[in-house]
Amino acid sequence: MAILTSSYVSQSFGAFDVFGGISVSIPNDGKIGLVGPNGIGKTTLLLIMAGISRPASGSIHLARGTRLGYLPQEAAQAFTVQAHSVFDELLTVFDDLRADEARLRQIERSMEETEFTEEMFEQYSKLQEQFELAGGYDYQVRIKQVLTGLGFAQEDWGLPLSHLSGGQKTRVLLARLLLDKPDLLILDEPTNHLDIEAVEWLEGALKVWDGAILLVSHDRYFLDKVTNNIWEMSRAGIEVYRGNYTAFAVQRQERWERRQREFSALKERMAKEMDFIRRHIAGQRTQMAQGKLSRLSREVEAIRAGGLSVLHDLKSKGWLQVSTEMDLKRPASTVGELQGRINSLRIPSPPPILNLDITASHRSGSVILRSKDLQIGYPEKLLFSAVNIELRRQECAALIGPNGSGKTTFLRTILGRLDRLGGQIELGASLQIGYFAQAHDELDLNNSILDELLRNRSMNISEARSYLARYLFREDDVYKQVSSLSGGERGRLALAILALQGANFLLLDEPTNHLDIPAQEVLQAALELFDGTILLVSHDRYLVNRLATQIWELADGVLRIHKGGYQAYLETRDQEKALQKEAAAEERAEASPELDGQQLSKNALRKREEALHKLELRIHETEEKLAEISTSLEAAAQAQTFDKIQTLSVEYKTTETQLAQLMEQWEKSIHE
Numbered sequence: 001m002a003i004l005t006s007s008y009v010s011q012s013f014g015a016f017d018v019f020g021g022i023s024v025s026i027p028n029d030g031k032i033g034l035v036g037p038n039g040i041g042k043t044t045l046l047l048i049m050a051g052i053s054r055p056a057s058g059s060i061h062l063a064r065g066t067r068l069g070y071l072p073q074e075a076a077q078a079f080t081v082q083a084h085s086v087f088d089e090l091l092t093v094f095d096d097l098r099a100d101e102a103r104l105r106q107i108e109r110s111m112e113e114t115e116f117t118e119e120m121f122e123q124y125s126k127l128q129e130q131f132e133l134a135g136g137y138d139y140q141v142r143i144k145q146v147l148t149g150l151g152f153a154q155e156d157w158g159l160p161l162s163h164l165s166g167g168q169k170t171r172v173l174l175a176r177l178l179l180d181k182p183d184l185l186i187l188d189e190p191t192n193h194l195d196i197e198a199v200e201w202l203e204g205a206l207k208v209w210d211g212a213i214l215l216v217s218h219d220r221y222f223l224d225k226v227t228n229n230i231w232e233m234s235r236a237g238i239e240v241y242r243g244n245y246t247a248f249a250v251q252r253q254e255r256w257e258r259r260q261r262e263f264s265a266l267k268e269r270m271a272k273e274m275d276f277i278r279r280h281i282a283g284q285r286t287q288m289a290q291g292k293l294s295r296l297s298r299e300v301e302a303i304r305a306g307g308l309s310v311l312h313d314l315k316s317k318g319w320l321q322v323s324t325e326m327d328l329k330r331p332a333s334t335v336g337e338l339q340g341r342i343n344s345l346r347i348p349s350p351p352p353i354l355n356l357d358i359t360a361s362h363r364s365g366s367v368i369l370r371s372k373d374l375q376i377g378y379p380e381k382l383l384f385s386a387v388n389i390e391l392r393r394q395e396c397a398a399l400i401g402p403n404g405s406g407k408t409t410f411l412r413t414i415l416g417r418l419d420r421l422g423g424q425i426e427l428g429a430s431l432q433i434g435y436f437a438q439a440h441d442e443l444d445l446n447n448s449i450l451d452e453l454l455r456n457r458s459m460n461i462s463e464a465r466s467y468l469a470r471y472l473f474r475e476d477d478v479y480k481q482v483s484s485l486s487g488g489e490r491g492r493l494a495l496a497i498l499a500l501q502g503a504n505f506l507l508l509d510e511p512t513n514h515l516d517i518p519a520q521e522v523l524q525a526a527l528e529l530f531d532g533t534i535l536l537v538s539h540d541r542y543l544v545n546r547l548a549t550q551i552w553e554l555a556d557g558v559l560r561i562h563k564g565g566y567q568a569y570l571e572t573r574d575q576e577k578a579l580q581k582e583a584a585a586e587e588r589a590e591a592s593p594e595l596d597g598q599q600l601s602k603n604a605l606r607k608r609e610e611a612l613h614k615l616e617l618r619i620h621e622t623e624e625k626l627a628e629i630s631t632s633l634e635a636a637a638q639a640q641t642f643d644k645i646q647t648l649s650v651e652y653k654t655t656e657t658q659l660a661q662l663m664e665q666w667e668k669s670i671h672e
Contacts, residue, residue, distance in 0.1 A: 001027065001028055001063070002025035002026060002027055002028075002063065003026050003027065003028050003030075003062070003063045003066055003183060003184050003212050004025065004026040004049060004060065004061070004062050004063070004066070004184060004212075004214075005024075005025040005026075005060070005061045006022055006023060006024050006025070006048075006049065006058065006059070006060050006061075007023050007058055007059050007060075007061070008020075008021055008022070008023055008057065008058040008059075008305070009021075009022040009023070009045075009048060009055045009057070009058035009059070009060065010022070010055060010056050010057045010058055010305075011041060011044050011045070011048065011053075011055050011056050012056045017235075018040075018041040018044055019040070019041045019044075019045065019233065019234075019235060019237065020057075020235075020236075020237065020305055021236070021237045021305050022045065022058070022237050022238050023058075023237075024231060024238050024240060026184065026212050026214060027212065028183075028211075028212055029211075029212065030212045030213070030214075030228065030229055031206070031209070031212070031213045031226055031227045031228045031229070032212075032213065032214045032215070032227060032228075032229045032230070032231055033215055033216075033217065033223040033226070033227035033229070033230045033231070033244075033245060034046070034214060034215065034216045034230075034231045034233060035216075035223070035230060035231070035232055035233065035245075035248075035517050036232060036233035036234060036351070036516075036517075037351045037516045037517075037518050037519075038486075038488055038516040040233050040234065040235070040351070041233065042188075042216045042233055043073070043188055043216065045233070046070070046186055046188050046214070046216060048060060049186060049214065050068060050070040050186050051068070052070065062184075066183045066184060067180075067182040067183045067184070068182050068183065068184045068186065069177040069180060069182035069184070069185050069186065070186045070187075070188075071170070071173055071174055071177055071185075071186070071187045071188060071190055072170075072188050073170070073188045073189045073192060074166050074170060075166070075169050075170040075172075075173040078169065078170075078173045079161050079169065079172075079173075081161075082160065082161045082162040083160055083161070083162065084160065084161050085157065085158045085159060085160055085161070086147070086152065086156060086157050086158070086159055086161065086164070086172055087143065087147070087157040087158065089161060089172060089176065090143045090146070090147070090172070090175055090176055090179060091143070092176075093176055093179045093180050094139045094179075096134075097131065097134050097135070097136055097139060100127055100130060100131045100134070100136065101131060101136060103127060104124070104127055104128060104131060107120065107123065107124045107127070108124075108649070108653050111124070111649050112649075112650070118645075121633065121645055121649070124649075125630065125633060125634060128630070128652075129630070137659065137660065137663060138663065139179075141663070141667055142179060143175075143179060144667075146175045146178050146179055146205075147175060149198065149201035149202070149205065150171050150174060150175050150194065150198050150201065150202070151171065151194060151195055151197065151198040152171070152175075156168075167192070167193035168193070170192070170193050171193055171194070171198075174187075174190060174202075178205060181210070181211065182211065183211050183212065184211065184212045184213075184214070185209065185211060185212070185213045185214070185215075186213075186214045186215070187213065187214070187215040187216070187217075188215075188216050189216055189217055189218070190202065190215060190217065191217060191219050191222055195402060195403075196400075196539065196541075199219070199222060202222075203222060203225040203226055206226045207225065207226060213226070213227075215227070218512075218515070218516065218517055218520070219540070219541075219542070220245050220517065220520065220540075220542035221540070221541035221542040221545065222541075223244060223245035224244045224245045224246055224542070225244075226244075227244050227245065228242075228243065228244065229241065229242060229243070230243070230244070230245060230247075230248035232248070232252065234350075234351055235351075239252075239255060241255070245542075249521070252350075256350055260347055263345075263347045264347070266303075267342075267345070270296065270300075270342055273292055273296050274296070274335070274338070274339060274342070276289065276292060277289045277292050277293050277296070277335060277338075278335060281293070281335060293332075293335065293338060294331070296338060297331035297332040297333070297338050297341075298331050300331070300332065300338065300341050300342055300345065301330075301331045301332070301341070303345060304341065304344070304345065350518075351518060352472060353472075353518045353519070353521075353522050354470065354471055354472060354492065354495070354518075354519055354522040354523070355470035355471075355522075356470070356471070356495060356499060356522050356523060356525075356526045357499060357526060358434075358498065358499050358503075358506070358526045358527065358529075358530050359499075359502065359530075359531070360432070360502060360503065360504035360530070360531050360532040361432060361502025361503075361504070362430060362432070362502075362504060363393075363430065363504065364393055364428055364429065364430045364431050364432075364504045364505060364532065364533065365393070365428040365429035365430050365431075366392055366393050366428070367390065367391075367392055367393075367428045368391045368392060368393055368395075368427070368428045368431065368505055368533045369389060369390070369391040369414065369425070369426070369427055369428065369535075370388075370389065370390050370391075370425075370426045370428075371386060371388060371389040371423060371424060371425045371426070372388050372423055372424045373385075373388075373422065373423035373424065374386040374389070374420060374422070374423035374424070374425055374559075375420060375421040375422035375423050376406050376409055376410050376413055376420060376421065376559075377406065377409065377421050378409075378418075378421075379421070382421055382557070383405065383406030383409055383557070384405065384406045384410075384554055384557045384558055384559050385422075385423075385557065385558060385559070386423075386558070386559035387558075387559065387560060387561060389552075389559075389561065391533065391535065392533075393428075393532070393533055394531070394532070394533060395533055395534075395549045395550065396527075396533070396534040396535075396536060396547045396548050396549050396550075397534070397535050397536065397548065397549070397550050397551075397552050398536045398537075398538065398544040398547070398548035398550075398551050398552065398566070399535060399536065399537045399552045399554065399559075400537075400538075400539075400544070400551060400552070400553055400554065401553060401554025401555060402554075402555075405554040405555075406554060407509070407537045407554060408438060408509055408537065410559075411435070411507045411509055411535070411537065413425070414427070414433075414507060414535070415433065415435060415507065430504075431504065431505050432501070432502055432503045432504050432505065433503055433505045433506075433507060434498050434501045434503025434505070434506045434507070435498075435506075435507045435509075436494055436495070436498055436506070436507070436508045436509060436511050437494070437509055438509040438510040438513060438537070440487075440490040440491065440493075440494050442494065442497075443482050443490060443493065443494060444482060445481070445482045445483035446481070446482070446483065447481070447482050448478065448479050448480060448481055448482070449468060449473050449477065449478045449479070449480055449482065449485075449493055450464055450465070450468065450478040450479060452482055452493065452497070453467070453468060453493075453496065453497065456497045456500065456501075457497075457500045464478075465478055467496070468496065470496075471492045471493065471495065471496040472492060473489075473492070473493070473496075486514070487513065487514030488514040488515055488516060488519070490514070491511070491512075491513065491514050491515050491519075492515075492519065495511070495523065499526075503532065504531075504532035504533065505532055505533045505534075505535075506527075506530070506532065506533070506534045506535070506536075507535050508534065508535070508536045508537065508538070509537045510537060510538055510539065510540075511523060511536075511538065511543075512538065512540045512543055520540070520542075520543070523543075524542075524543055524546055524547070527543075527547055528546065528547065534547065536548070541566065544566050545565065545566040545567065548565050548566050549564075549565065550562060550563050550564065551564075551565075551566060551569040553569070612666075615662065615665060615666055616666065618662055619659065619662045619663065619666060622655060622658055622659045622662060623659060625655055626652070626655050626656060626659060629648055629651055629652045629655060630652065632644075632648055633645065633648045633649065633652065636648060
C-alpha cells in the first residue's frame with residue numbers, strides 16, 4: 001500500500017520549467033534514495049512532497065492519518081523556543097507521554113488520600129497501559145542513545161539551542177525526527193553535518209526504521225546501506241529502480257538503452273501515421289485521417305508533458321482524465337502544427353556528464369614514497385607521528401581520520417610546502433605530482449574560467465573552449481569569474497586543470513566534495529583507469545571502497561597502515577574495538593576494590609557480567625510482577641472489591657518505582 005502518491009507533478013518558476021510529469025508512489029516500507037545532478041530539483045520535489053511547497057501542476061496524495069517528518073539541509077530556523085537546551089528540546093517529543101506520566105502520579109496520590117471508585121481505577125488502568133505501550137519507562141534512555149549516536153558529547157546536552165551552530169541544529173532536528181518516529185521520514189542530505197561514526201550509527205538506525213523513508217544524499221555508500229529503491233531524477237521526470245545504489249548503477253545503462261529503442265520505434269510509428277494523414281486528410285478517407293490526427297495529437301501532447309510512460313495511462317484512463325490530471329495544453333489541430341510538435345520530441349538520454357581522462361605522461365619508479373620516524377605538524381603543535389611508510393607504484397592509499405588530525409597538512413608536507421617536524425620522508429624517482437586541494441585554493445579567484453585554464457596550459461581559444469565543454473562549462477559559462485562559482489563548479493574546474501598535468505602521482509584532498517553523484521561516478525571511473533599512484537584523502541567511503549589498496553588511519557596522534565581494502569579495514573577495526581571494550585571492562589573491574597580493600601581477582605570481568613545478567617533477570621521479573629498486579633487490579637475492579645483495589649494500587653506504585661530504579665541501575669552498568 002502506498003503511503004504517498006504523486007500524479008503528474010511539475011514545478012516551474014516563471015518561464016523556467018524545473019521538472020514535469022512526475023508520477024511516483026512510496027510504499028509503507030519503502031526506503032527510497034532520490035538521486036540526480038545538482039540543480040535538477042531534488043530539494044524542490046522534497047518540499048512539495050512534504051507539503052511545504054505547492055506544485056505548478058499535478059497533485060500529491062498522502063494516506064489518511066500519515067505522520068510526516070521533514071529534515072531540510074539547514075535547520076537553523078527550525079526551533080520556536082531557542083532557550084531550550086538540546087535535551088529539553090528532545091523531551092518535547094514526549095510531551096503527551098510526560099503529561100500522561102503526571103496524570104498517573106496525580107491519580108495515585110488521589111487513590112492514596114481518598115477512597116477511590118471503580119471509575120477512577122478504570123481511568124488509571126487504561127492510562128497506565130497506554131503509558132507503558134508508548135514507551136513511558138524508557139523515553140529518556142532513547143533520547144540519550146540518539147544524542148550519543150549523532151555525535152553529541154554529554155556536556156553538550158545542556159547547551160541552549162541559540163548557542164549551537166547551524167550544523168548542530170540540523171543534528172538536533174534529525175534526533176527529534178528519529179525519536180518522533182513519523183510514518184514517512186523525508187531527509188535532505190542527512191549526513192552533511194555528521195562524522196563517520198555518526199553516519200554509521202544513522203545507517204544502522206535507518207536500516208531497521210519501521211516506516212517509509214525518502215532521502216536525498218550524495219553519499220553513495222550511505223545509499224547502499226539504507227535504500228531499497230532508487231529514483232533517478234532528470235528534466236523528463238523520474239525513473240524508478242529496484243535495489244540499492246549499486247544495483248541501480250548496474251541497471252541504469254540498460255534502462256536508458258531500452259528507452260532509446262522505445263523512442264525510436266515510437267518516432268517510426270508516428271512517421272507512418274503522419275504519412276497516412278497527409279495522403280488522406282483531403283481525400284476519400286478524410287474522416288479516418290482526422291481521427292488519426294486527433295489521437296496522435298493527444299499522444300504527442302501527453303508525451304511532451306509526461307514522457308513515454310504516459311502512453312499506458314492514455315490507454316487505461318482516457319484522454320479526458322489524463323489531460324485534466326496533467327493540466328495538458330490544447331493538442332495540435334493541424335497537420336503542420338502536429339508535425340512541429342513531433343519534431344520537438346527529444347530522444348531520452350542521460351543528463352550530460354563530465355568527460356574526464358586522467359593519464360600519466362610517463363612511468364614513475366617502483367617506490368613512490370618512503371618515510372622513517374616521521375612527525376607531522378607545526379612548530380608549536382605535533383599533529384601525528386607515523387610508522388614507517390612505503391607506497392609503491394600503482395597503489396592507492398586512502399588517508400582517513402577525523403577533521404583536524406593532520407591529513408591536509410601531511411599532503412602539503414609531501415609537496416614541500418611545509419617542513420616535517422622530525423624523521424625522514426623520501427619521494428621516488430621520475431615523479432610528476434598532481435595536487436587537488438580541498439579548498440580549491442590553487443585557483444586564482446580573479447580569473448575567468450577560461451583564463452584560469454589558459455594560465456595552467458597554453459592552447460588556442462577554440463581548443464580551450466572545447467576542452468572546458470567536456471567539464472560542462474559551455475558557451476558564456478567560460479567567462480564566469482572563478483570567485484562566483486559554486487563549490488561543485490570549482491571542483492570541476494580543478495579536475496579539468498589536474499587532467500592536463502600528466503601526473504603519475506596524485507595527491508587528492510576530498511576530490512568528491514561538492515560534486516553531484518554523476519560527477520562522482522565519472523571521477524571514480526577515471527581514477528580506476530589511472531595508471532599511476534594515488535594518495536587519497538576522502539570522507540567518500542564509496543570511492544575509498546572502490547579504489548584503496550591500503551588504508552592509512554590517523555587516530556590518537558598516530559598514523560597506522562592497514563594493508564588491504566576498506567572492507568578489510570572495517571573488519572579489523574571492529575575486532576579491535578571489541579577487544580578494547582573487553583580489556584577496558586576488565587581493567588575497570590580489576591581496579592575496583594573489594595570490601596576488604598584488596599583488588600578484584602582476574603575473574604572480575606566474569607563476575608561483572610554475571611551481576612549484569614542477574615540485574616537483567618530482576619528487571620524481567622519485576623516487569624512480569626507489574627503485569628500480574630495490573631491483571632489482578634482489573635479483576636478486583638470487576639468484582640468491586642475496593643479494599644483489594646487500594647492494596648494492589650499501592651503495590652503497583654511500589655513495583656513501578658522499583659522497575660524505574662532497576663532500569664536506571666542497568667543503564668549505568670552498561671556504560672561503565
